[in-house]
Amino acid sequence: MTKTEKTLTPKLIKKLWMAFILLVLLMGASYIFITGYFANKYSQETTQRLNADVANHVIAEKFNGASPFMEDGSVNSALFGDLMHDMMAVNQSIEVYLLGQSGEILYSVVLDPDDKDAAKSVDLAPIKSFIADEGTNFILGDDPRNPGEKKIFSAAPYKVDNHQGFIYIVLAGKKFQEVSDNLMSQYFTRLGIGATLLTMVFSAIIGLLAIWFLTKNLRLITQTVRSFHDGDLEARIPNPEKSDIEVFAKSFNDMADNIVGNMDKMKSIDLLRRELIANVSHDLRTPLAILKGYIETLQMKRDTLSEIEKDEYLQITHDNVDKLSNLINQLFEYSKLEAEQVVPVKEPFSITELSHDLIAKFNVLAKQKEIELELDNPQENCLVYADVSLVERALQNLIENAIKYTEPMGKVTLSLQKKGQNVEINITDTGTGIPVNEQPFIFDRYKQVDKSTKKQGYGLGLAIVKKIMDLHDTTITVLSKPKQGSSFIFNLPAYQV
Numbered sequence: 001m002t003k004t005e006k007t008l009t010p011k012l013i014k015k016l017w018m019a020f021i022l023l024v025l026l027m028g029a030s031y032i033f034i035t036g037y038f039a040n041k042y043s044q045e046t047t048q049r050l051n052a053d054v055a056n057h058v059i060a061e062k063f064n065g066a067s068p069f070m071e072d073g074s075v076n077s078a079l080f081g082d083l084m085h086d087m088m089a090v091n092q093s094i095e096v097y098l099l100g101q102s103g104e105i106l107y108s109v110v111l112d113p114d115d116k117d118a119a120k121s122v123d124l125a126p127i128k129s130f131i132a133d134e135g136t137n138f139i140l141g142d143d144p145r146n147p148g149e150k151k152i153f154s155a156a157p158y159k160v161d162n163h164q165g166f167i168y169i170v171l172a173g174k175k176f177q178e179v180s181d182n183l184m185s186q187y188f189t190r191l192g193i194g195a196t197l198l199t200m201v202f203s204a205i206i207g208l209l210a211i212w213f214l215t216k217n218l219r220l221i222t223q224t225v226r227s228f229h230d231g232d233l234e235a236r237i238p239n240p241e242k243s244d245i246e247v248f249a250k251s252f253n254d255m256a257d258n259i260v261g262n263m264d265k266m267k268s269i270d271l272l273r274r275e276l277i278a279n280v281s282h283d284l285r286t287p288l289a290i291l292k293g294y295i296e297t298l299q300m301k302r303d304t305l306s307e308i309e310k311d312e313y314l315q316i317t318h319d320n321v322d323k324l325s326n327l328i329n330q331l332f333e334y335s336k337l338e339a340e341q342v343v344p345v346k347e348p349f350s351i352t353e354l355s356h357d358l359i360a361k362f363n364v365l366a367k368q369k370e371i372e373l374e375l376d377n378p379q380e381n382c383l384v385y386a387d388v389s390l391v392e393r394a395l396q397n398l399i400e401n402a403i404k405y406t407e408p409m410g411k412v413t414l415s416l417q418k419k420g421q422n423v424e425i426n427i428t429d430t431g432t433g434i435p436v437n438e439q440p441f442i443f444d445r446y447k448q449v450d451k452s453t454k455k456q457g458y459g460l461g462l463a464i465v466k467k468i469m470d471l472h473d474t475t476i477t478v479l480s481k482p483k484q485g486s487s488f489i490f491n492l493p494a495y496q497v
């Protein structure tokens with residue numbers, strides 16, 4: 001077992017675990033942030049709602065007629081200053097401003113006149129909408145002490161001697177902010193630590209359980225893959241359709257089936273190959289032994305043999321050399337086909353013409369055996385789209401066999417017939433036929449139907465035919481009855497002109 005395999009699952013668990021913790025922490029942080037935001041808003045809104053009328057009270061109770069805070073157009077600073085101090089002493093969170101008609105700050109005790117950063121005026125838009133809504137809506141206004149910041153406020157308009165303006169009271173002033181910030185940071189530190197600890201504990205427990213459940217299938221798959229790798233060819237993922245990773249589980253099972261299938265195929269190919277080598281070497285030995293015997297006789301009895309005997313012996317050696325070269329050629333051809341070195345060059349050609357040529361070529365042999373060889377329907381010109389030399393080879397083998405396994409006075413017919421998109425080619429003989437139980441094996445290399453009645457032949461002819469059919473994506477069928485004859489039938493795609 002390699003290191004990678006060992007660490008496969010723990011690595012994944014570690015990653016899932018980290019992702020889970022990160023997720024929980026992120027959720028925790030978002031929760032704290034959202035809580036903080038809404039808590040702050042809630043507190044500000046409550047404060048504003050509660051103190052909405054503060055500015056109105058200031059105007060109504062303190063200045064209404066009795067003591068004008070504007071005298072001759074300028075601010076009565078002594079009176080106004082006193083009032084502000086009083087108010088701010090009672091409620092330290094507020095800051096009171098007297099504003100002019102366009103929002104300019106006329107007076108405030110909290111503003112240092114030398115402070116260059118402090119605002120000189122306040123935006124009137126929020127103040128006006130606050131007054132219009134009578135303080136029922138949550139509105140933020142400018143904080144003159146911190147320009148750019150927004151604060152809750154209360155405001156009310158005044159009109160004294162043709163002077164108009166606003167009393168503007170920031171409800172969460174600097175003091176309020178300091179206290180609030182301090183409390184908030186303490187609160188959030190405690191909340192943060194508490195939440196983090198709780199999160200860690202719960203995420204550890206839930207995370208472990210979740211990861212254990214989530215990776216249950218994965219562990220089962222890893223275990224199965226490992227067993228298969230270690231040689232258990234039966235190992236399959238049970239109920240792949242129920243697995244969380246169904247596609248993977250099914251693919252693995254299919255792959256395992258394919259591997260086992262291919263292994264079986266390779267084993268049987270290997271077995272056949274060994275059988276072929278054993279048989280071929282046997283078949284090579286026989287003609288070689290005959291050759292050797294006759295050549296030795298010719299050498300030793302050169303002077304005593306008659307001319308007729310010498311001719312006969314030479315003819316025998318010649319025949320055996322033919323046999324040997326035939327076998328070697330067939331073997332060479334077959335091994336090339338099996339190694340998929342042959343690529344068919346398909347083109348349109350007349351199978352009728354090819355058949356005429358073959359009939360003419362084999363007629364000599366047929367006549368020698370007193371067999372009638374004919375082409376059925378010779379007038380019709382059938383065109384097919386195929387590799388002409390491979391088809392010729394297949395037809396040669398089939399005609400050769402038909403002649404070989406037919407007794408004198410028998411008949412061999414090659415017929416061509418257009419059938420839809422195809423041309424059907426049929427080689428029929430009235431020969432020995434093939435027993436039904438042998439028929440499925442005749443296309444396997446090196447299986448002669450009956451070893452005892454072995455004629456000249458090496459069991460490669462039909463194997464070559466079968467390979468040629470495969471290269472043309474077609475199949476060959478055999479119909480045969482012992483003692484009545486055989487038919488070999490296959491189709492080739494017709495060429496449409």
Ligand code: ADP
Nearest residue numbers: 401402405433442448449457458459460461462
């Ligand atoms: P061989 O070289 O032995 O003829 P083939 O591969 O051509 O090898 O044929 C395989 C076997 O199939 C033959 O040995 C023979 O028994 C049988 N066979 C093939 N063609 C015919 C046929 N036309 N009639 C009867 N038997 C045949």
